[in-house]
Amino acid sequence: MKKITLKDIALYFHVSISTVSKAVNDSHEISRELKQRIQEYAKANHYKPNKLALNLLNRSTKTIGVIVPNILNYFFVQVLYGIEKVANENGYNIISCISDESYEKESKTLEFLDSGTVDGLIISLAEETQVKERMEGLREIMESQIPLVLFDRVSDLIDCDKVIVDDFEAGYKTTKYFFNLGCKNVAFVSPIGNSSVGKLRLAGYKKALDEAGRPYDDRLVVNFTAKDDLDLIMSFLLNYKTIDGILGLDEITAVKILHIVKSRGYNVPKDVSIVGFTNGQLSQYVTPSLTMVSQHGKFIGEKAAELLIKRIQNPDIPFETKVVKTSLLVRDSTKKLQ
Amino acid sequence: MKKITLKDIALYFHVSISTVSKAVNDSHEISRELKQRIQEYAKANHYKPNKLALNLLNRSTKTIGVIVPNILNYFFVQVLYGIEKVANENGYNIISCISDESYEKESKTLEFLDSGTVDGLIISLAEETQVKERMEGLREIMESQIPLVLFDRVSDLIDCDKVIVDDFEAGYKTTKYFFNLGCKNVAFVSPIGNSSVGKLRLAGYKKALDEAGRPYDDRLVVNFTAKDDLDLIMSFLLNYKTIDGILGLDEITAVKILHIVKSRGYNVPKDVSIVGFTNGQLSQYVTPSLTMVSQHGKFIGEKAAELLIKRIQNPDIPFETKVVKTSLLVRDSTKKLQ
DNA sequence: GAGTAATGAAGAAGATTACCCTAAAGGACA
């Protein structure tokens, strides 16, 4: 017993398909009596208009595609939550995909989502895509005229709506904050050294160094990947100099650093202050609770979705870039101001 | 400059649509020369077959719908990750929806996903749906013959493939574990008292009590909702009796309990042992690290996706229920065995 | 006259809708 269609109903009542269509849509062109019989029959047989046919007819799917690099990262989950909220309020559903930081997977996903499946796209680029500047996939999308919003991990090579975090300022402000606390040697530990986001924060860090008249020491800047042993890396760092401030570029990194530092006998925040990026659940509940730079993930998601829906409805307005300011949530992992 | 279709190309070359279709699909029926010209033109103009039309033609979308109650819960993110992995390996994409524990939102989503949008569904029920046993939406789905897999929050009223956690056994084993540690008064703190999952774990808890010959004290069983003040509730609990073991039914609850208990001057695990459910990142990094019951979220997601894809390919095999065993990850929040 | 190569026409997937047709009813007018 497969899905019932207008055709089946038409056959049953010996009327035309359009009559049935009008009947189920309660058109006044159909007599009360016939309409009622058809509607009852339709209901009894669980008739539902086939969405695929309607989508084809209307050239719209009321669906937006989202591609994030990593769903186990709480920041992206927050963004996703924000997107879903706004999308839902506007009658859209989201089809969410994970690029796993891989250009290839991102491209394949893009190809899947191209060509009618979605009304628009919200994307944060895979690290590989950013590093290698492989924009072919996105170019295709742009040429297909599919509304596109990039967030967080964006690219200057693509002209579209964007929602970004003011990462340069965040790096700058946070580093200055360390200095205000009295820190002398502030390390910068990044699992995303290759992404635009990581680079901007580093630039901010350097500017703060510069303004404070301190030399830039690249041995205090540590890039690592998932394959590396953070424990080992931190041990080199801590043996190199008397570190009294550490900036971790995402939540899990900050938490891991805290663990490692504590396990080596340092007191946080007395000996070492730690600040992390992305305010999630983790940072609140570790001991001591971590001072964090919040990027307002949910808010970013909401803005991205709003921007996209606006563009879907009005494709010709000029592109917009929304900059979301970060805020510092001071907790117990940074010593008090002197 | 909108999307180019076969028709447009046909018009350009003054040939029929079917010729173009065959040409772009590299059919041997078309002369080499014409084929090449058409293919070049198609490529130059970024022709892509319209997925909607193909979906309609093939009556398949290579998309599976997923509805989870809450995406900010790490367990569901893990499941989602597992689903995405298997789906992706099999050429499926996922359209993910959040029910926010609300029956109404779940129903609306179900309606959206019904009627052709997806090839199959993977769902964990909203708490409201479970409590009120409102199965109308799911019944519709079943009658539409859409392949369906329920996981974690399931219902006996619906006959379909299921992936469940052995929550009864988990509740039982964990409670027994507390007794083996020497605990006398084990509290049971649940934010999901109304869901099947919560009830099963409680039943296991009772069985362990029973076997140990201890009386069931319902003041040791605490149900609360997001609106309630857990701090206050815990204070009542701790004042009521000398609690020396607490079972928290999800990760964030366990972590919060740990915080509250510690802040009241108790030593964990010396005075009170704590065990939580769902092994995420939180529990590893709090101090002391929490002993957790792992439900293997990613594995559940993988199994659910496998089950669904199997059913899509073969709709007539009998329904299956996969039970996933939990495992206890002993860490520092439970005292040592005596 | 048969075989082959190259192309086109038509139908199918499912739904909507602008437009058309038919019959009966209503109204006007001599």
Next chain:
DNA sequence: TGTCCTTTAGGGTAATCTTCTTCATTACTC
């Protein structure tokens, strides 16, 4: 009161969305 014209109720036709596939239909060649 009979005839003609106009309405309108009720329903059907066909176009449309895009693609693929099956089955012709040509025009050659041997």
